[in-house]
Amino acid sequence: MMINKPSKFIVTLCIAMLGIMASRSTLNAQTTEPQVNLIPYPQSVVKGNGVFKINSQTKITLPAGKKYLGEAQMLNALITNSNGKPLAYGPASSNVIQLVTDKSITADEGYKLNITPAKVVLSAKTASGIFRGIETIRQLLPAGIEQANSKTSLTLPAVQITDQPAYAWRGMHLDVSRHFFSIEYLKKYIDRLALYKFNKLHLHLTDDQGWRIEIKKYPKLTEFGAWRTFNNQDSACIEKSKDNPDFAIDPKHIIKRDGKTLYGGFYTQAQMRDVIAYAMKRHIDIIPEIDMPGHMMAAINNYPFLSCTGGSKWGELFTTPICPCNESTYEFAENVYKEIFALFPSKYIHIGGDEVDRTSWGESEACKAMMAKEGLKTSAELQSYFINRMEKFFNKNGKKLIGWDEILEDGISSTAVVMYWRSWVPNAPIKAAKNGNKVIMTPGNPLYFDNDPDQNSVYNVYHFNPIPEKLNKQEAANVIGAQANLWSERIPTENRADYMVFPRMTALAEVLWTNKKDYKSYQQRLLKQYPRFDALKIHYRLPDFTELVESNVFTDEATLNISKPLPGLKIFYTTDGSLPTQQSKEFTGPLKITESKNIRLVAYTASGVRGDLYNLKYVKQPLAEPVNKTGLQEGLAVRYFPAFYKKTTLIPDTAKNQALTVSTATVPKEATAPSFGLKYRGYIYVPSDGVYTFYLTCDDGGVLKIADRLVVDNEAMHSAIEKSGQVALKKGLQPFELNFIEGGGGYSLKLLYSKDGSAPAEIPASWLKH
Numbered sequence: 001m002m003i004n005k006p007s008k009f010i011v012t013l014c015i016a017m018l019g020i021m022a023s024r025s026t027l028n029a030q031t032t033e034p035q036v037n038l039i040p041y042p043q044s045v046v047k048g049n050g051v052f053k054i055n056s057q058t059k060i061t062l063p064a065g066k067k068y069l070g071e072a073q074m075l076n077a078l079i080t081n082s083n084g085k086p087l088a089y090g091p092a093s094s095n096v097i098q099l100v101t102d103k104s105i106t107a108d109e110g111y112k113l114n115i116t117p118a119k120v121v122l123s124a125k126t127a128s129g130i131f132r133g134i135e136t137i138r139q140l141l142p143a144g145i146e147q148a149n150s151k152t153s154l155t156l157p158a159v160q161i162t163d164q165p166a167y168a169w170r171g172m173h174l175d176v177s178r179h180f181f182s183i184e185y186l187k188k189y190i191d192r193l194a195l196y197k198f199n200k201l202h203l204h205l206t207d208d209q210g211w212r213i214e215i216k217k218y219p220k221l222t223e224f225g226a227w228r229t230f231n232n233q234d235s236a237c238i239e240k241s242k243d244n245p246d247f248a249i250d251p252k253h254i255i256k257r258d259g260k261t262l263y264g265g266f267y268t269q270a271q272m273r274d275v276i277a278y279a280m281k282r283h284i285d286i287i288p289e290i291d292m293p294g295h296m297m298a299a300i301n302n303y304p305f306l307s308c309t310g311g312s313k314w315g316e317l318f319t320t321p322i323c324p325c326n327e328s329t330y331e332f333a334e335n336v337y338k339e340i341f342a343l344f345p346s347k348y349i350h351i352g353g354d355e356v357d358r359t360s361w362g363e364s365e366a367c368k369a370m371m372a373k374e375g376l377k378t379s380a381e382l383q384s385y386f387i388n389r390m391e392k393f394f395n396k397n398g399k400k401l402i403g404w405d406e407i408l409e410d411g412i413s414s415t416a417v418v419m420y421w422r423s424w425v426p427n428a429p430i431k432a433a434k435n436g437n438k439v440i441m442t443p444g445n446p447l448y449f450d451n452d453p454d455q456n457s458v459y460n461v462y463h464f465n466p467i468p469e470k471l472n473k474q475e476a477a478n479v480i481g482a483q484a485n486l487w488s489e490r491i492p493t494e495n496r497a498d499y500m501v502f503p504r505m506t507a508l509a510e511v512l513w514t515n516k517k518d519y520k521s522y523q524q525r526l527l528k529q530y531p532r533f534d535a536l537k538i539h540y541r542l543p544d545f546t547e548l549v550e551s552n553v554f555t556d557e558a559t560l561n562i563s564k565p566l567p568g569l570k571i572f573y574t575t576d577g578s579l580p581t582q583q584s585k586e587f588t589g590p591l592k593i594t595e596s597k598n599i600r601l602v603a604y605t606a607s608g609v610r611g612d613l614y615n616l617k618y619v620k621q622p623l624a625e626p627v628n629k630t631g632l633q634e635g636l637a638v639r640y641f642p643a644f645y646k647k648t649t650l651i652p653d654t655a656k657n658q659a660l661t662v663s664t665a666t667v668p669k670e671a672t673a674p675s676f677g678l679k680y681r682g683y684i685y686v687p688s689d690g691v692y693t694f695y696l697t698c699d700d701g702g703v704l705k706i707a708d709r710l711v712v713d714n715e716a717m718h719s720a721i722e723k724s725g726q727v728a729l730k731k732g733l734q735p736f737e738l739n740f741i742e743g744g745g746g747y748s749l750k751l752l753y754s755k756d757g758s759a760p761a762e763i764p765a766s767w768l769k770h
Contacts, residue, residue: 034521036159037528038139039506040197040513041521048158050117055154056083059092061099068099070281071130078138078145082152094118099130109199109283110164113137115156128283129164132197136161139195139532146535166515167466169440169481171200171287172505174497175450177207177298178233179488180253180265181497186275188494192501192538194282196509201279202287202350202483205267208297208312208319209233212266213288213343217335220302227257227264234263237492243579243613246496246539269343276344287402288344291352292333293321293386306332308364317357324386325366334393341397348417349394353387354404384410391416402440408432421448421485424746429468433478441466441482444719445699445748447508449500450487451719455544456697458526462507462519484508495539502533502540530566534607542566542603542611550614551712551725553621553691560591560599560616569611573601579613596620623689624707626732632769635661636682636736642673647715648703648739651677663765665738665751674745680738682770684763686729692755697722698740699748705737720748733769 035047060072066089075097076086087097095118102123105112111124111133122133137156138145144152172193174181181189186203193201205213211225230238230249240247253265267275279286297319300312308323322329340349358379361367367382376382384407391401391413402417405428412418414436420429423443432439444451446460466482484505491497503526510522533540543565552558562571571587572580580602587601596619603611637659645651660668665680684706686692696704696712699720704712706727714723740749752760 034525036140036157036161037525038136039522039525039529040510041516041518041525042136042161042163043514043516044160044162046160048116048160050158051155052115052117052120052158053155054079054083054087054097055095056085056087058087058095058097060087060089060097061091062089063099063101067101068127068130071127071134072099074131074281075134075137078141079154081145081148082150082154084149096120098122101125105129105164107164109197111136111161113159113161113163115140115159117158120156128199131194131283132163132165135195135197136163143532143535146532165197165513167481167512169200169483170198170509170512171202171440171442171481171483172198172501173202173204173442173483173485175204175207175486175488175491176212177204177210177488179250179492180210180212180263181488181494182252182265183267183271183275185494185497187278189497190275190279190282190284192505192536193284195532196506197513198505198509199283200285200287200481200483202289202485204289204291204487206290206298207295210264210266211298213272213290213340214266214268215336215339216269217339218299218303218332221299222266225298225302226266227255227262229260230263233489234492237490240490244610246493246499247490249492250494269339272343280345285346285348286344287346287348287350288340289350289352289402290336290340291350291354292390293324293383294318294354294356295352296322303332308360308367315357315359318355319357320360321356321358323361323364323366324382325361325364325370330389333390337390337393338397341399347398347400348402349399350402350419351387351390351394351407352404353383353407354421355406356383358383378410380410384412387412387416405429405432408435412437419483422745426468429479430470430475433468433471433475437478439479441468441479442485444746447482447484448487448719449484449504450489450491452721453500453504453541454722455546456722458504458507459519461504462511462522463517464508464511466511481512482508498539499541502538503529527566534605534609537607539609542569542605542609544612545603545614548614548616549693549724549726550616551710552616552618553726553728554593554618555621555623555691555728556594558593558618560593561589562587562601564603566605568606569603570606571601571603573599575599593618594620621709621728623728623730624709624734626686626730626734627683629683629733629769632683632733633661634768635663635765635770636665636680636738636768637770638662638668638678638680640668640671641677641679642671642675643677644675644743645677645741646717646743648677648701648741651679651739651741661770664763664768665749667740667742667747667749671742671747676742678738678740678742680736680740682736682768683733684736685767685769686731686734687767688755689730690755691726691728692753693724693726693760695722695724695750695752695754695760696738697748697750699746700741700743702738702740702749704751705735707734708737717743722750736768 035045080086097120100123105125108126109128109132111129113133114121124130140156142152144150211221215221237247255262297312300306304310306322307320312320361379387407394401405418405420417438418432419440421442423445429439467476545562572584573587574580574584580600599616601614639659641651694711696714698714700717701715709727711727712723712725753763754760
């Protein structure tokens with residue numbers, strides 16, 4: 001489920017200051033040493049003495065009948081990377097890895113791992129539990145095992161681990177419709193899910209932009225529906241690729257047909273069976289999503305009878321959906337799903353059910369007749385009729401229906417599974433859980449991984465609580481887990497997908513498996529994961545340079561100094577506006593700045609992974625003189641403009657409504673429209689001379705000016721992103737101006753400040769006047 005403009009999904013207010021400070025601390029700032037460097041961390045760990053050494057004489061012992069052989073082969077393949085040959089299977093009393101069935105372990109995915117210098121004993125009730133334990137062994141072994149012919153010395157620390165997951169549904173999602181991903185990448189994605197103990201892969205296979213799965217009864221779906229000319233999303237990616245090659249459209253998904261350049265691709269059913277088998281060996285269910293009744297343009301363009309109007313086009317909300325009032329629609333839907341049911345063994349099938357533009361239904365005579373016949377009063381009830389009828393078909397075929405939380409509108413059965421995404425409708429998962437529906441949490445904040453990350457993203461994922469407030473213990477049991485979603489409108493390559501997922505995925509893994517918050521320990525263990533990322537050739541996002549400010553100000557001179565968050569990083573920079581590369585000048589130490597200039601810098605790992613591009617602006621600026629004002633009141637004056645504005649500059653200069661007053665730069669409770677603009681005006685009292693840094697987080701956009709100087713430009717439609725800037729101020733009252741826009745679907749607004757290297761903090765309410 002995805003809104004086509006990339007900004008929505010977030011309803012959030014200020015994060016507690018303790019959390020803000022923790023999110024900005026460097027990865028190195030640890031006070032305790034984890035007993036084992038595992039993510040997710042086990043439920044119980046007791047460290048022993050010594051190590052178990054794996055050598056060519058080590059054996060693997062299996063239960064009778066070679067039970068767990070498939071799981072053992074996964075481990076043996078890793079060991080072969082180092083030893084050059086697999087371990088033998090057979091009985092042994094020592095120098096052995098034993099896989100044992102233990103029916104006293106109650107959790108299906110639970111396991112016990114006892115490592116001593118003499119042997120390794122891995123016990124579980126099920127093959128799934130054995131496999132989760134093998135992934136733990138995998139992380140305990142050196143990262144070199146991930147590469148063939150590594151000649152890595154294989155040792156395991158002596159330890160006793162008792163472990164099981166906190167949540168049954170631990171999922172990741174991948175949208176292959178907006179941009180397409182190869183079979184090879186799907187398998188890499190599955191491997192990475194297995195490493196961090198996820199058990200669900202949600203594949204978004206169809207949408208307006210492309211139909212990606214072969215349906216034999218309707219060959220046009222992939223013959224034509226899988227291909228498109230470049231669209232506005234492709235154009236946006238191509239523009240971004242000027243600064244970042246990860247945005248370049250992947251050429252392996254481009255073809256020439258009838259003189260046209262087409263983008264796309266699809267999976268044959270045979271290819272998908274191979275991927276499903278690959279996932280099943282790793283105890284991961286693949287949940288297919290065939291999105292109906294909306295998001296169906298790729299199908300309707302090739303089978304026009306599916307819509308009420310004989311075609312599909314973009315409307316105010318989304319595209320023209322299929323028509324729920326013709327039996328031919330149900331015949332098509334059931335035929336498609338029959339092939340999906342036969343292909344995917346998962347008991348869960350996702351129908352979508354989101355973002356449906358029902359305008360064409362209201363104009364259809366067939367729909368008017370059906371609504372009269374069924375006693376339906378609204379088009380929302382008609383959508384509910386479609387979902388409920390399809391759920392009965394799913395259940396008849398032994399499948400469970402999952403839908404986005406819009407399926408709650410106007411009633412669903414308690415047997416449907418609700419996937420909650422709309423952060424701005426916080427009551428939806430509560431309503432579903434109280435109704436008895438199983439609920440999967442995937443709110444846009446913080447679990448839409450297509451939202452651009454910043455220095456707070458990993459922290460926000462790690463501190464996500466899957467259980468909504470206002471649920472009692474019995475109702476909370478209906479929340480079966482969570483997943484993160486990766487919508488691919490702005491993700492045209494596998495490298496970009498890796499960047500958006502890692503390391504955020506590791507934080508979610510710990511939330512869903514361990515469910516015990518220890519962020520400092522997690523940060524330290526995350527540091528140990530980066531060599532494994534490199535060995536697996538994951539194109540991950542590098543940790544932030546947390547001390548950098550985008551827009552810097554100095555009165556005499558400034559010093560640029562950078563602490564490297566990972567060893568081995570090399571930083572390159574330019575001052576002429578060109579894009580820095582590994583051939584640019586290397587940053588090797590503090591850089592003194594005495595004149596205004598712009599600096600662009602980027603970091604590279606030894607393996608060639610490129611970090612974020614930082615555009616740093618340095619401006620020499622005198623201290624702004626204060627103003628002399630008397631008779632001021634506490635707080636800021638704010639005017640509210642309930643309308644859609646694409647930029648803050650488009651908010652009108654005047655407002656008919658009376659100004660409201662807020663004590664801090666927060667959204668007033670009166671701002672209830674889906675889209676709106678806000679203008680905050682007043683003064684900020686500066687307690688001492690100096691250069692002040694301000695941090696402005698916005699979803700969607702905001703611009704901050706102080707002393708009539710631009711401080712932070714966080715303009716444009718986007719998800720919650722923090723931007724920072726500085727201003728030189730003298731003690732006293734300084735004019736304060738903040739413009740903010742919300743484009744629809746939930747807002748975020750937060751303003752912090754710091755001075756002289758202090759930790760970012762909320763602006764004291766006593767500083768703000770109007």
